[in-house]
Structures are given as C-alpha cells and as structure tokens.
Amino acid sequence: MSTVLRAVGLGKTYGRRAALDDCTLDIPAGRVVGLVGPNGAGKSTLLNLAVGMLAPTSGTIEVLGGTPPEHLAKVGYVAQDTPTYAHLTVADHLALGEHLNPAWDADLARRRIERLGLDPRQRARKLSGGQRAQLALTLGIAKRPELLILDEPVASLDPLARREFLQDLMEAVAEQELSVILSSHLVSDLERVCDHLIVLVASRVRLAGDLDDIVSGHVRVSGPRDAGHPGELVTASHTDVQSTYVVRYDGPIADPTWNVGHLSLEDIVLAYMEQRREPAVRELESVR
Numbered sequence: 001m002s003t004v005l006r007a008v009g010l011g012k013t014y015g016r017r018a019a020l021d022d023c024t025l026d027i028p029a030g031r032v033v034g035l036v037g038p039n040g041a042g043k044s045t046l047l048n049l050a051v052g053m054l055a056p057t058s059g060t061i062e063v064l065g066g067t068p069p070e071h072l073a074k075v076g077y078v079a080q081d082t083p084t085y086a087h088l089t090v091a092d093h094l095a096l097g098e099h100l101n102p103a104w105d106a107d108l109a110r111r112r113i114e115r116l117g118l119d120p121r122q123r124a125r126k127l128s129g130g131q132r133a134q135l136a137l138t139l140g141i142a143k144r145p146e147l148l149i150l151d152e153p154v155a156s157l158d159p160l161a162r163r164e165f166l167q168d169l170m171e172a173v174a175e176q177e178l179s180v181i182l183s184s185h186l187v188s189d190l191e192r193v194c195d196h197l198i199v200l201v202a203s204r205v206r207l208a209g210d211l212d213d214i215v216s217g218h219v220r221v222s223g224p225r226d227a228g229h230p231g232e233l234v235t236a237s238h239t240d241v242q243s244t245y246v247v248r249y250d251g252p253i254a255d256p257t258w259n260v261g262h263l264s265l266e267d268i269v270l271a272y273m274e275q276r277r278e279p280a281v282r283e284l285e286s287v288r
C-alpha cells in the first residue's frame with residue numbers, strides 16, 4: 001500500500017512555543033482522512049507543512065514520496081476560509097487555474113460551475129460563503145490532484161450547503177483516484193465522509209487510525225472506585241463510590257467488575273480532547 005503523507009518526529013515551533021510536536025504519521029493512499037482537534041491544536045500547521053508553506057523545525061515530512069513543496073503540482077490545497085480573489089470573476093478563477101496547473105481539467109471545472117448554478121461573470125466578493133467554498137473546491141478538484149488537502153472548508157457553511165459540499169467531495173473521490181485530508185471541528189461530518197481519522201491535541205497526535213478500528217477499539221467501563229481499569233486509559237472520572245473510564249481496549253471484557261458501554265466516534269474524540277492538559281496517552285499508566 002502506498003503512502004501519501006509520512007511524517008517522522010515532525011515539529012514546528014514559533015519562538016519557544018510548539019505548534020506541532022513530535023508528529024509521526026503514515027497516511028495510506030486512497031483514503032479520506034479526517035483531521036480533528038481543538039482550536040490551536042496544530043491542524044493548519046500540519047497542513048501547511050504538507051504543502052511546503054511552512055518548513056519543519058524538526059523531523060521530516062514526505063508527501064507523495066517527496067519533500068514538500070516538491071510535488072505541489074499533484075496536490076490540491078484549499079486553505080482555511082477558502083480564499084478566492086475578491087475582484088476576479090468565477091471565469092477568471094477558472095482561467096487562472098488552467099494557466100497555473102498542467103493537468104487542469106477545464107471540462108470538469110465548467111460542468112461543476114454550471115451544475116452549482118454559479119454565474120461565470122460574478123465577482124468572488126459577491127459570492128456567498130458557500131458559493132466561495134464551492135468555487136475553491138472546484139479549483140482544487142479540477143487541478144486533478146493525487147492528494148486534496150482541505151483546511152476547514154465547511155466551517156462557514158449552513159447545514160444544507162455543508163451536506164452538498166461534502167457530497168460533491170465524495171463524488172470527486174469516487175470519480176478520480178484521489179486521496180483527501182480534511183480538517184474540521186465537526187466530527188459528525190468527518191464520520192460521514194472519512195475512513196481514517198487523526199486526532200491532534202495540544203500539538204501532539206493523540207490518535208490515528210481507521211474509523212472502524214477506532215470505534216471498535218475503545219469502550220467506556222464503570223465499576224467500583226479505584227479498582228483499576230482494563231486496557232489503556234484515555235480519560236477517567238470518579239464519584240465517591242464509582243469510577244468511569246474511557247479506555248483503549250480491543251476485544252470483549254468478561255470481568256463482571258465492569259459495566260461496559262459503547263462509545264460513538266464523537267465520544268471518543270471528545271475523550272482525547274479532554275486530555276489537553278494531561279500527559280500524552282502513551283505516557284499514561286495502563287493497568288491490566
């Protein structure tokens with residue numbers, strides 16, 4: 001299986017502050033990868049490193065087998081706030097895309113713009129936020145990239161526009177051989193479109209894996225206070241008599257000490273986000 005993004009010990013600091021710390025990742029090709037984490041976690045930093053807009057302070061990153069921005073022609077990037085040129089028309093944007101990108105698919109771009117009902121003569125500043133996001137996605141897709149990177153593309157969209165945007169993205173994934181890395185705060189959206197998830201909290205990768213494995217590999221257990229816990233601890237909460245843990249645990253828990261509960265993907269992501277002021281999960285003690 002080929003890899004679209006490989007990071008080893010990747011770090012980026014601003015002054016003495018780490019925006020991304022010791023990030024090791026291996027993202028397989030052909031996946032739609034969700035990147036989630038609280039504000040300031042380092043998501044945009046990771047994506048900017050992936051397109052070569054930032055240089056690492058430590059470690060290495062490879063995208064499509066090269067050091068960014070080596071293969072930038074094969075990478076589509078829609079930055080946060082889906083930037084477009086305010087004074088250029090929709091048609092100007094397509095012409096610019098054609099001029100700048102050797103593999104530009106003019107037919108695909110025109111058909112998408114028609115289907116979206118965008119007026120080619122309209123200036124970008126007069127488009128709604130949703131229309132601008134769709135225009136930016138069109139530019140990203142028509143480039144015919146091998147990897148499409150989207151930094152919070154749906155943040156400003158209403159629920160309907162969000163759904164349409166994600167449907168269009170999924171169509172593009174189905175039609176083209178495309179890998180996607182998509183950052184968002186909306187776990188339910190990511191759950192709908194992604195098959196792989198990365199959770200970034202306080203500059204560190206806390207969790208990375210296929211969605212199915214993540215959901216099947218975590219449970220909530222509750223039992224007598226301070227009786228320890230099975231598996232690897234993610235978070236704990238206590239009352240006077242009872243402890244409840246979210247743990248990483250693969251397989252059935254037969255021990256009658258524990259009441260075992262299912263966790264949704266959102267529950268799991270939130271549990272990792274709760275760790276933001278605590279040590280990384282691999283440093284936590286696991287009792288079994």
Ligand SMILES: Nc1ncnc2c1ncn2[C@@H]1O[C@H](COP(=O)(O)OP(=O)(O)OP(=O)(O)O)[C@@H](O)[C@H]1O
Nearest residue numbers: 014018019020037038039040041042043044045046
């Ligand atoms: N140019 C910069 N100079 C100094 N610090 C920066 C700069 N860019 C980002 N940072 C810091 O790096 C950290 C990570 O920022 P980043 O934008 O990657 O987070 P994010 O996860 O994308 O956040 P959000 O969800 O709010 O977009 C933050 O603490 C931020 O303040």
